[in-house]
Amino acid sequence: MHHGLVDELPKGMSAIIATADLQGRETFESAGGKPLRLLGEVLPAILADEIIPNFGLANGRIGVLLAGDFYTVPALDKRGGSGDVTSVWQAFADEFDWIVGVAGNHDLFGDAATRPRFTTPVHFLDNDIVTIDELPIAGLSGIPGNPRRPWRRTEDDFVVALELLLSDSPAIVMMHDGPDVPDSGHRGSPRIRQVVEQAEPVLVVRGHSHWKEPLATLSNGTQVLNVDARVIILTGETS
Numbered sequence: 479m480h481h482g483l484v485d486e487l488p489k490g491m492s493a494i495i496a497t498a499d500l501q502g503r504e505t506f507e508s509a510g511g512k513p514l515r516l517l518g519e520v521l522p523a524i525l526a527d528e529i530i531p532n533f534g535l536a537n538g539r540i541g542v543l544l545a546g547d548f549y550t551v552p553a554l555d556k557r558g559g560s561g562d563v564t565s566v567w568q569a570f571a572d573e574f575d576w577i578v579g580v581a582g583n584h585d586l587f588g589d590a591a592t593r594p595r596f597t598t599p600v601h602f603l604d605n606d607i608v609t610i611d612e613l614p615i616a617g618l619s620g621i622p623g624n625p626r627r628p629w630r631r632t633e634d635d636f637v638v639a640l641e642l643l644l645s646d647s648p649a650i651v652m653m654h655d656g657p658d659v660p661d662s663g664h665r666g667s668p669r670i671r672q673v674v675e676q677a678e679p680v681l682v683v684r685g686h687s688h689w690k691e692p693l694a695t696l697s698n699g700t701q702v703l704n705v706d707a708r709v710i711i712l713t714g715e716t717s
């Protein structure tokens with residue numbers, strides 16, 4: 479869990495929480511004999527009840543950015559299982575004011591890797607943009623790959639979609655995969671980085687590949703926040 483300071487949040491907001499790839503489950507102790515819930519199902523209440531109150535934030539709305547991959551098989555004995563993450567999105571929606579997110583390559587909604595029908599203030603993005611709290615947020619679900627597999631488009635299709643989204647000048651772009659940063663040895667896609675670097679600077683929020691450092695800056699000033707297996711709480715200056 480990290481605390482990040484931003485220059486400015488939209489008026490009336492006190493924090494933005496960004497996370498991805500919470501591929502784990504609660505402890506046997508916290509489950510109390512019941513089936514282990516997904517980490518993303520139990521985390522929102524812990525954030526709201528135990529973590530955020532310690533920040534001494536002024537009252538304000540709290541938004542959540544979900545960058546995908548919130549499922550882990552119940553026995554925790556296999557990596558890369560796919561399953562329903564609707565309950566994770568719902569658990570964040572139960573605690574916070576708005577949710578904007580994309581699907582990871584292992585996320586199902588119900589039993590399908592198709593666009594879920596959430597209602598406001600929960601916004602699922604796959605090649606579209608939502609403006610919330612005056613922040614235009616673009617999102618592209620999944621990863622480049624074989625389009626016959628779930629949540630994949632060819633790399634060509636992925637970068638074309640991304641170029642179009644960037645041409646609408648979003649403030650934030652959410653992706654599950656995303657740019658690499660070769661100078662720092664951070665894994666990701668070079669082609670996605672090149673497309674992002676040719677556009678106006680934005681904040682990219684991504685997951686999928688673990689980076690030692692969660693924040694990197696690209697040549698055009700774009701900041702990339704990699705929230706793989708992390709929770710990052712962004713606030714303005716706190717007292």
Ligand SMILES: [Fe+2]
Pocket residue numbers: 547582583584654686
């Ligand atoms: Fe992933």
